[in-house]
Amino acid sequence: MTPAHRRLISGWLFLLCFMLLGMIAIGGVTRLTGSGLSIMDWQPVSGFIPPLSHAEWERLFALYQTIPQYHLQHEGFGLAGFQKIFWAEWIHRFWGRLMGLVLLVPLVWFTIKGMMTRALALRLFAFFILGALQGAIGWFMVASGFRPDSTAVEPVRLVLHLSAALLLYAAILWTAFSVRWPRTGAVPDAAAARPVRLAAGVATALLCTTIVAGGFTAGTHAGFLFNTFPLMDGHLIPTDYASLSPFWLNWFANKAAVQFDHRLLATLTALSVAATLLVGLRAQGLGARARNALVLLGWAVGIQYALGVTTLLLVVPVWAGAVHQTFAAVLLGTMLYVLHSLRSTPTR
Structure with a gap:
């Protein structure tokens, strides 16, 4: 082409x-x-x-x-x-x-x-x-x-x-x-990019899991309960987290567990992105595109986390719920952009 x-x-x-x-x-x-x-x-x-x-x-x-x-x-x-x-x-x-x-x-x-x-x-x-x-x-x-x-x-x-x-x-x-941006070779310093790519891959996997958990939160209407943050009814972990049997059923049908899991996974995703930024922005030789992508990722995950907390505290108004769901896809796209920028360099 x-x-x-x-x-x-x-x-x-x-x-x-x-x-x-x-x-x-x-x-x-x-x-x-x-x-x-x-x-x-x-x-x-x-x-x-x-x-x-x-x-x-x-x-x-x-x-x-x-x-x-x-x-x-x-x-x-x-x-x-x-x-x-x-x-x-x-x-x-x-x-x-x-x-x-x-x-x-x-x-x-x-x-x-x-x-x-x-x-x-x-x-x-x-x-x-x-x-x-x-x-x-x-x-x-x-x-x-x-x-x-x-x-x-x-x-x-x-x-x-x-x-x-x-x-x-x-x-x-x-x-x-x-x-x-067709792949024309490795990034300028492939050795430096490797740990950043690994950290970004872990963050992407966590984000995908968080989005799935968010789908169950939406599907069970769990977001309309425990509308406080960071505690849930005064507890870090809701008291009825394991109320269903067998235990695994709580992850999909117990509203308290479903919401807690979504909160936990979102926090782990944010922390994994922070680790990715820490490793990536300290690395040398990644190139301007990769560094800019990492900075963009940091802003995106902060916005999405704030949207999630806002949606919860406001008891899921339509506008906030729709924006939070949509921006999850924006964040996923930003993570993919980071991963892509670590594997290819643009043709000039």
Whole structure:
């Protein structure tokens, strides 16, 4: 690829990543407003078009009135109330379909014009398939909320949906980095970079685990309890941490344990990033790009930790919950940028 083609294609991939961040934010809003169950059918193609008649609105509202969430949370809010939550979920699904077009149409064009390698084209087509699969996972998640005894989706399916979105985001972002800054050799001092890369890898693994724990915190609504920090009901470790049996079940279903685990993992992630900065900023010969990436990482983890505490203390308002969820992806992207900057140098 020519340098001009690299800039064009990487810019397109960065746009897709930005759209994925928007998708994660919109998903957070739909979850926190209870909008996710408002659309009772899955129409991958015709779903592009919203209801265009009063009769269609009445039909969709009648479908929604058949599930427990309506009777237990929204009974009597009328068609206008239904339309409010419907639009949040419709925008979420529309945004996903729009991203599919933004990925597929330029991919076909760039391939026909010979502007990218065959290997890259195949990889990006695989991302398109994964994106379509993510839509199916989303419906699999939503369908769990239609059960007779449920008013929300199953936490495990919510975590699966979120994790798949972040996996796709990370894969596209790493590809964008590689297209923009192709690997032309080791960093100036490979020996100095090795411990920094190891520390950053540990921090990334901890962050991914923290995000999964955050998904369970969201799915079980554990964030609405113990809205103090750093203690939980006056204790560092909640007294009912191990109330469920077998013990491992507490990690996924016990709200006290789920929230504590998320707090603990977030703190460990912040400490691991601090260690990465300590090692990285003292190392010689990493190059300006890697050092700037490390500084950016320090700011990002501080902002995300503050957002988490703020969301907790304010008892999870919609805006704070959505921003906290979205910035987790921003932090993940920053960590990937650090890792990438330690393995490659830009072509000049």
